[in-house]
Amino acid sequence: MGSKVISNAKEFYNILRSLQDEGRNDPCTFEEDIQMLKTNGDRIPVLNMYCGNQSVFICEKAESNVPKMNEPEDQLMTETSNCTDGDEADDDGDYVAADCDASALQTELVPEPLTIMKARQLLSWYTLSQNVNVSAVENNPALHPLWVRCDMSDPAGTAWFGAETVCMGNKVSGVKLHSVTCKGSTVDKKSLITLDELKQEHKRRCHPSSCFQMAIKGSARFLLLGSTVVENTLIKSQSSVTVDFKWSHVESILETPPLSSTATLNIKVACGEMRSPMFEMYRELEFLQTLADGLRTGETEWMEPLESASAVNLTKAFLEELQNTAKTPQDQTAKPAETTKLKSEKDDPIFNSLLERGDLDFVEQLWVRMRKSVISYQDIGDCLKLVTEALRYGDIKPWIHRDSSSSLSKLILQSYHKQIDHVSLTGLTPVHMLLEMGLDKMRKDYINYLIGEELTTLNHLCYYLSTDVDLQEQVIRLRKLHHLLEIILTCSTFLGLPYDRLFLLTQSCLQHYKTYPYDENHEFKLQIKPALISHFYQKEHPVVWGVEVSSGNGAREVRTSLQLSDRPLVDHIIFDTDYTNETVNGGSEDPAFFSTMVCCGLANFA
Incomplete structure (x- = not known):
């Protein structure tokens, strides 16, 4: 035996x-x-x-579908049914056999x-x-x-x-x-x-x-932001902010964490939620991503236009406005144009954003109009043709930011000297030009907020602002920057975190995204003092509360330990x-x- x-x-x-x-x-x-x-x-x-x-x-x-130990790999591959990839197969519509459905269910x-x-x-x-x-x-x-x-x-x-x-x-x-x-x-x-x-x-x-020599430690997790229940209706959210507390000298089960606890925020923010202060910027970013996807795949699913007027008519009206402005005395040129621009933009909710700028140049204003109205490649080509012809014939002399890097900005600089290169607005060239315009504008939006709030410096943003990489990589880095701002504004708007915590969080996010790929499921950590969020948790119930008794060393x-949770910790x-x-x-x-x-x-x- x-x-x-x-x-x-x-x-x-x-x-x-x-x-x-x-x-x-x-x-x-x-x-x-x-x-x-x-x-x-x-x-x-x-x-x-x-x-x-x-x-x-x-x-x-x-x-039943788990391979046995020590079986040859080729035999395992033969015996493993394609049904294990049921999710992908269902999406492609390749098969709907009953035995495959059963196997797909079994894997879940x-x-x-x-x-x-x-x-x-x-x-x-x-x-x-x-x-x-x-x-x-x-x-x-x-x-x-x-x-x-x-x-x-x-x-x-x-x-x-x-x-x-x-x-x-x-x-x-x-x-x-x-x-x-x-x-x-x-x-x-x-x-x-x-x-x-x-x-x-x-x-x-x-x-x-x-x-x-027993030691007793307490821990607790509270949900500060996430899915909520209102009048017995669950309002789901892909974003969540939780806080983990740890403290010593536990006196009773389910006691509230003392203010002497250590506290760590766990921040996971999904982009595109309507309650986010970045929602309008997200819609702008989605249009930018649509252009990038079109360049990459050759196919584009155009978004619903936000303007009733066509892209061509909006562009014509914009150019006529500039021409009329140019006829006024030179010392009055800038001010009326700026006033008109701000009024037209503020009339639209798209500009009611925390990242609103009052210094949009010609290319950026053109991007705003086109991105709200373009519904085809033809629209893009026709609009840019109107602009290049106006530049070539000297009908307009628009101003642009010195650090603008788009192809259209370079043409505008050439127009100052009446020497404009010929641009063939055929194929994907107009899409390429419009994507550059959007990248330029949105990068400045993000820089304006981060620098204005003194959350970082231009030196720390070099990775995100580089134009030395291809356009697809530039879009990826812009999405990272957008996600960073979603995180910062969530913590600022909903949690009211002070400047020093927002600064530290910004640096942490910037450093993370220099190394790791874009991931909305990543949880960013931030140490805070419990007093900063005491009004959020002291009258709430924890989602997890724990106490641990320990003895011995190493x-x-x-x-x-004991864990009390609002849902079971055991899944089987x-x-x-x-x-x-x-x-x-x-x-x-x-x-x-x-x-x-x-x-x-x-x-x-x-």
Whole structure:
């Protein structure tokens, strides 16, 4: 019997070791019905508390389409159905077969747990394989932590079992054994475990010599901005701003974080939401992106025009306005033109923006008119033809900013000397010229705000303002700059953050986007003082509240924690509850919380 157990432990170790060494993250099966995979702990909420982004092994009930361990790769490719790409196939309309639909549905199922007995067996094999004191067990290198999904069939309601090695030097000296127990949501605070009961649970699991040095830490997360419930109706938002608090000296369960806490904002902002102060600028950016996509793909889906007049008529009227202005005395030329420009722009809501400028030059004013009215390539060509002819015949002598870099700006500079290069307004050339005009104008809009608010300097914007890269890359960098401003204005408008925090956030975003691709799902972090947002959270309920009791030091530290959350932290169990996630904390004075407790014990190898 003992040799059989050792043999099973060795086999289990070898499979885990191969997953660890090969660097593959695709799942495999073990003993026909167990799925094993390697992932990062921060991808699973309940494990993130202990593992962070550390690599871990996950064991769960196998799905039928998961390949078996040690099968040849070409055989796996043959046996894997194309239905696993069901989402893409459905989008393309390639097939609608019933068996493919079933397979696509299967890939979306939540992970399934193993029985408590099987989970304990896997943990015992993991522990035996790491214990050099057990006969016939070699001095194996340490494995990643192992976590097993459980079906909560035991009296404690265990949802996870975990094990991780403890090392002294290069030698494994023991393992930490974890258990995660869960309870469904309740509004009855009296049914929750008390702080004293949590301490007693910790003492029961830790070594007596270290229990008298217990440390207690609190944590909480509040939602400051995101999806909200108004009169039992969920208003969804892709943007969210949450704040994480951490503090010591916890006195009671669900206590409000003290002002001495450390606080970190987690900022994720999606562009294009109507409540954003940048919404009008976003619409302008979308038109710019339409032009860029047209140059890249050869196809353009034109946006609905914002003006009833045609692009050509708007351009003609603009040129006639300039010609009439030119007939006035020279010392009165600039002022009337500026007055007319501001009036015409302010009449339209598109200019009612925090980034509104009063110094739009000729090219920028032309861009504004064209981008609100253009609906075809022909429109662009006809409008630019009118402008180039007016320049060539000296009908207009418009002013432009010195640092303008578009092709049309260069033609205007040449017109000052009555030497204009011939431009063939055929093919994609007009689109190319209009895209340059928009890039020039919007870059100045963003610079005007960032520099005007003293949030950065031109030196720090060089990457975003460079015209040495192709137009597609310029558009990407402009989108990054737009996203940065969405973030800054969200924190300024909705949270009222002071200048020093906005300055720090601006620098962080600028530095991030110099290295990383555009990503609206990225969470930007910002340290703040709790007093700055106390009016947001002190009368609100947390979405997550936690307390942790710990003792010991370093690798031998033992922790016992409790997490109370507005939704379950375990994704493989369906909890019975009378409360829905969307309305539980939106329309109830007493919120419902799911309870998750993580206990840890240290097993030393003699």
